[in-house]
Amino acid sequence: MYNVTFISKETGETKSVEVDPEKYPYYDHGEPGSLLDIALAHGIKIAHSCGGNCACTTCHVIIKEGDDSLSESTDREDDLLDMAPGLTLHSRLACQAIVESGDVVVEIPEQTIHIVKGGH
Numbered sequence: 001m002y003n004v005t006f007i008s009k010e011t012g013e014t015k016s017v018e019v020d021p022e023k024y025p026y027y028d029h030g031e032p033g034s035l036l037d038i039a040l041a042h043g044i045k046i047a048h049s050c051g052g053n054c055a056c057t058t059c060h061v062i063i064k065e066g067d068d069s070l071s072e073s074t075d076r077e078d079d080l081l082d083m084a085p086g087l088t089l090h091s092r093l094a095c096q097a098i099v100e101s102g103d104v105v106v107e108i109p110e111q112t113i114h115i116v117k118g119g120h
């Protein structure tokens with residue numbers, strides 16, 4: 001069991017959830033066990049315009065702790081991230097980063113929240 005903590009950059013709100021890799025997938029968007037999969041299943045909104053198919057940048061999140069607990073990014077994810085606003089060294093696409101081996105703390109950037117509010 002791993003703890004995944006989501007922090008909203010906009011409101012400062014924090015929510016921690018416990019996940020069990022044997023129960024992946026939790027939801028129907030993104031890779032099974034991805035941060036998007038886990039977030040949506042627990043009522044945490046992360047934009048996902050392409051439906052979690054690694055074809056946009058709206059699910060951009062920043063990993064504050066636990067980069068090594070996640071699956072490695074693919075070349076395709078890295079190429080898309082290059083176009084994400086507010087890119088950092090710890091940026092990932094939530095639909096592709098799978099919680100594999102430990103606890104993770106994730107910040108949801110303001111841009112990502114805003115897109116959710118826009119109705120996508």
Ligand code: FES
Binds near residue numbers: 055093
């Ligand atoms: S939802 Fe489009 S790349 Fe993640």
